[in-house]
Amino acid sequence: LVEDLRSWISSLDAAGMLYRVSTPADARDISRIISEHYQQATFFENVSEYRIPVLANSVSSRKMIALALGCGERDILQEYLSRISNPIEPSSSSDSRLCQEETVIGSDRVDLTSLPILLQHEFDGAPYISAGIVVAKDPMTSDYNVGIYRLMFRTKNELGINITAPHRLRWFYQKALDMGRPLEVAVCLGLHALDLLAAVTGVPEGKDELAVWGGIRKEPLQMVKCKTLDLYVPSHAEIVLEATMQPTGWTEAEGPYGEFPGTYSGMRMNPVMKVQAITTRSRPIYQSATHGGKHLGNTDFFVIVPQIELSIFQALRHAGIDAKAVRVLSSSAGMVCYVSISSRTKGDSRNALYVALSGSRQNFPKYCVVVDSDIDIFDDQQVLWAIATRSQPKEDVIILEGMRIPSSSDPSLVGPPYSMSKMGLDATIPIEMSRMKFEFSKTPNFPAHRTVDAPRNSEDSERIAREIQKKLEREGHLSFYEIIKDFNDESYRSILTAWSRLRESSEISQDGNTGKYFLTKNRETKQK
Numbered sequence: 001l002v003e004d005l006r007s008w009i010s011s012l013d014a015a016g017m018l019y020r021v022s023t024p025a026d027a028r029d030i031s032r033i034i035s036e037h038y039q040q041a042t043f044f045e046n047v048s049e050y051r052i053p054v055l056a057n058s059v060s061s062r063k064m065i066a067l068a069l070g071c072g073e074r075d076i077l078q079e080y081l082s083r084i085s086n087p088i089e090p091s092s093s094s095d096s097r098l099c100q101e102e103t104v105i106g107s108d109r110v111d112l113t114s115l116p117i118l119l120q121h122e123f124d125g126a127p128y129i130s131a132g133i134v135v136a137k138d139p140m141t142s143d144y145n146v147g148i149y150r151l152m153f154r155t156k157n158e159l160g161i162n163i164t165a166p167h168r169l170r171w172f173y174q175k176a177l178d179m180g181r182p183l184e185v186a187v188c189l190g191l192h193a194l195d196l197l198a199a200v201t202g203v204p205e206g207k208d209e210l211a212v213w214g215g216i217r218k219e220p221l222q223m224v225k226c227k228t229l230d231l232y233v234p235s236h237a238e239i240v241l242e243a244t245m246q247p248t249g250w251t252e253a254e255g256p257y258g259e260f261p262g263t264y265s266g267m268r269m270n271p272v273m274k275v276q277a278i279t280t281r282s283r284p285i286y287q288s289a290t291h292g293g294k295h296l297g298n299t300d301f302f303v304i305v306p307q308i309e310l311s312i313f314q315a316l317r318h319a320g321i322d323a324k325a326v327r328v329l330s331s332s333a334g335m336v337c338y339v340s341i342s343s344r345t346k347g348d349s350r351n352a353l354y355v356a357l358s359g360s361r362q363n364f365p366k367y368c369v370v371v372d373s374d375i376d377i378f379d380d381q382q383v384l385w386a387i388a389t390r391s392q393p394k395e396d397v398i399i400l401e402g403m404r405i406p407s408s409s410d411p412s413l414v415g416p417p418y419s420m421s422k423m424g425l426d427a428t429i430p431i432e433m434s435r436m437k438f439e440f441s442k443t444p445n446f447p448a449h450r451t452v453d454a455p456r457n458s459e460d461s462e463r464i465a466r467e468i469q470k471k472l473e474r475e476g477h478l479s480f481y482e483i484i485k486d487f488n489d490e491s492y493r494s495i496l497t498a499w500s501r502l503r504e505s506s507e508i509s510q511d512g513n514t515g516k517y518f519l520t521k522n523r524e525t526k527q528k
C-alpha cells in the first residue's frame with residue numbers, strides 16, 4: 001500500500017511541515033499545543049491515558065495540498081482537475097483488511113472513550129470527532145457518497161452528526177427517513193491528505209464518488225466490507241466506526257462548535273448515530289481536523305479550498321472568460337477570492353465578478369477582486385497594489401443582494417431565512433485605457449559593468465559630456481537611464497559631473513511632457 005496516514009506523516013516530516021511531540025501529552029492540552037504550532041501539522045506520538053497517537057492540522061495549507069498532489073502551489077488547480085477527470089474504479093478483490101486488524105463488535109461493547117476525542121474549542125458542546133470521512137449509500141440507488149461531517153461525542157456509543165447543510169448525506173438520510181428505515185454509515189478516520197481532499201470534492205448526482213476518490217489518489221481504492229454493515233470502506237483507514245442513523249429525524253440538540261469562520265455556530269437540531277462496531281489497524285493513529293480559531297489561514301478548512309477555487313475557475317471558463325488563476329483565501333474562511341483574467345472584450349472583468357460571486361457550487365465567496373493577469377494573485381501585496389492603482393470605488397464596486405449562502409455559520413448573517421449580499425471589486429485596467437501609466441516602476445537594470453575605483457578626473461567627464469551629446473544627436477529624446485546606461489564602464493560620479501556640465505551650459509534640455517532629454521539646439525528638428 002502506498003498512500004495512507006502513515007506515509008502522509010512521513011511526507012510532512014520530510015518536508016519540514018511536521019511538529020513532533022514525543023513527550024506524553026494530556027488530551028486536554030492537545031488543542032492548545034496544535035494552535036501554538038499552527039504553521040505545521042502536529043503529531044503527538046504519545047497521548048497520556050491513550051495508546052493512540054494523534055495527528056492534527058495535517059491539510060492546513062496550500063503547501064501541504066501541493067505536497068500531497070506532488071505539484072507546485074500554483075499548479076494545484078490543474079493537477080486536481082486532471083485527477084478528477086480521470087476516475088479510477090475501486091478494487092473490491094482486495095484481501096487487504098488493514099483497518100480490521102482489531103475489532104470491537106456490538107454497541108454494548110463499543111467504547112468511544114477509547115479514542116482521544118478532543119475538546120477543540122473552549123465552548124464546544126462536547127469533544128468532537130472532526131476528521132471523520134462519513135461513507136454511506138443512497139438508500140434508493142446504492143450510489144456511494146463520502147463527506148467530512150463533525151461528530152459530537154454523546155455517550156460511549158452515540159454521536160451527534162451535523163447534517164443541516166444541503167449536502168448529499170442529508171438527502172440520503174431524508175430518503176431513509178421517508179422509507180422509515182435506518183441509514184448505515186461508516187466513519188473512516190485517519191487517512192492521507194488525498195483522501196480528505198477526495199472526501200470534500202463532491203460529485204454531480206449519478207456519478208460514482210469512489211471512482212473520483214480513486215482518481216484523486218491515482219490508484220484504485222482498496223475496499224474492504226464492514227463487519228456489521230452492508231458498506232465497503234478503504235482498507236487503509238486507521239479507524240472505522242460502523243454506525244446506523246435511526247429514522248427519528250432532526251430531534252437532538254447538537255453544538256455549539258467553533259466553526260470554520262473562527263466563531264461558534266449556535267445550536268442545531270440534528271440526528272444521532274449509534275456506533276455498533278469499532279475496527280482499527282493495529283496500533284492505530286487518530287486524526288483530528290482543526291477548525292476556526294485565530295489562525296484561519298492555517299486550519300484544515302484548507303482542504304476544501306481547492307474545490308472552491310476549481311468550481312469558480314470552471315464557471316469562469318464556462319462563461320468564456322480567460323481566467324488565469326483563482327485564489328480563495330483560507331484566512332477569510334473562503335469569503336474573499338482573487339481572480340486574475342486576461343481581458344479580451346470590454347466587460348470581461350465585470351462578467352468575471354458576477355460569475356465568481358455566484359458560480360461556485362459551495363456559494364463562496366462573499367467578496368471577489370478581479371485583477372489583470374500581470375498581477376500575481378498569490379502575492380497579497382500585488383493585489384493590494386492593483387486595488388490601490390487600478391480601481392475607483394464609485395465605478396468599480398458592485399454589490400449583489402439576496403444571494404445563496406455558503407454556510408449559516410457566518411455570524412454576520414441575519415435570518416433565518418438566510419440570504420447574503422456580495423461585493424465585487426474590479427481592479428483591472430479598463431481595456432480602452434493606455435496600460436503605460438499603470439506600469440510598475442522597476443529598478444534600473446544596468447548591463448554588466450566594471451566597477452571604477454580610480455578617482456574621477458575632469459578630462460573623463462569632459463569626454464563623457466561630448467559622448468552624451470553625440471548620443472543625443474544620434475538618438476533624439478532619451479530618458480536619464482537610457483542615456484547613462486551606455487556609459488557603464490565609466491565612473492558613476494564622472495557621468496554625473498558630465499551631466500552637470502551639460503545642464504549648466506544649457507546644452508541639453510528636458511521635455512516638459514515626457515521628461516526625456518534632447519540637445520537644446522535640436523529642439524525643433526529631433527523631436528520624436
Ligand SMILES: Cc1cc2nc3c(=O)[nH]c(=O)nc-3n(C[C@H](O)[C@H](O)[C@H](O)COP(=O)(O)O)c2cc1C
Binds near residue numbers: 130146147164301303
Ligand atoms: C474538517 C471538515 C468538517 C466538515 N464538517 C461538516 C459538517 O459538520 N457538516 C456539513 O454539512 N459539512 C461539513 N463539511 C463540508 C463537507 O464535508 C463537504 O461539503 C462535503 O463535500 C459534503 O459532502 P456531501 O455533500 O457529498 O455529503 C466539513 C468539511 C471539512 C473539511
Ligand SMILES: [Mn+2]
Binds near residue numbers: 168201
Ligand atoms: Mn460527497
